[in-house]
Amino acid sequence: MKKVRILAGVAAAVSLAVLAYRIGLAEIAAQLHNLRVVLPIVLLAGLIRLLLQTRAWYIALRADGIHVPQSRLLAVRLASQAAGYLSALGPVVSEPAKLVLLRNGGGMAAAVPATLVETGTYWFTTVILGLAGTGAAAFLIADARAVWAAAALFGVALALLAARRALLSPLVRAAGPRAPKWLRAAESAEHRI
Numbered sequence: 411m412k413k414v415r416i417l418a419g420v421a422a423a424v425s426l427a428v429l430a431y432r433i434g435l436a437e438i439a440a441q442l443h444n445l446r447v448v449l450p451i452v453l454l455a456g457l458i459r460l461l462l463q464t465r466a467w468y469i470a471l472r473a474d475g476i477h478v479p480q481s482r483l484l485a486v487r488l489a490s491q492a493a494g495y496l497s498a499l500g501p502v503v504s505e506p507a508k509l510v511l512l513r514n515g516g517g518m519a520a521a522v523p524a525t526l527v528e529t530g531t532y533w534f535t536t537v538i539l540g541l542a543g544t545g546a547a548a549f550l551i552a553d554a555r556a557v558w559a560a561a562a563l564f565g566v567a568l569a570l571l572a573a574r575r576a577l578l579s580p581l582v583r584a585a586g587p588r589a590p591k592w593l594r595a596a597e598s599a600e601h602r603i
Contacts, residue, residue: 463487463532470524478512486511505529506592526596540564 430438464484471478489511494504505525512521541564548557578597582589 460484460487463528466531467525467528470528471521474521474524476521476524483512506590509592537564537567541568 461484464480464487467487468478468480468483471483486508490504490507493507508525509521512525541561544557544561544564548561551557578593582593582597585593
């Protein structure tokens with residue numbers, strides 16, 4: 411496994427070097443110069459988002475009687491997000507990875523409800539803020555057809571998230587007896603919520 415990681419790291423470094431060579435070092439330097447103000451703002455916003463999400467997860471877990479240090483939750487969140495970004499499936503990989511990496515004393519199933527609440531709250535607020543942002547953009551952009559299409563898309567997503575029916579039950583039914591335990595536990599937590 412260690413050799414695979416080393417080879418993957420070397421392949422990534424070589425790919426990055428080839429890409430930098432093809433773009434041109436002068437062009438990269440010019441773009442980095444343009445990013446000198448914006449990049450720190452984006453990094454700071456990402457850090458604040460990470461800390462707020464981790465704090466919300468910590469509060470949700472404590473409400474269920476699960477006590478995990480925030481530093482551990484931060485490490486688990488970073489690792490699971492990295493796994494999600496590295497795979498084509500994104501949240502389908504990162505959300506279960508949070509539970510597997512958490513491995514608290516009460517078992518993974520004990521952390522499912524709090525993790526589901528934290529994740530659901532995050533996606534719900536993301537859709538609400540996205541809808542508000544596209545609505546605001548529609549008033550600021552002269553040709554707003556694309557913005558209104560995005561607003562309609564966010565509206566559909568909001569309608570799906572706000573639906574009173576369960577979202578995980580169809581997945582569990584489709585998987586049948588092959589449904590993993592964590593998915594069944596998430597479904598029961600969704601019904602309780």
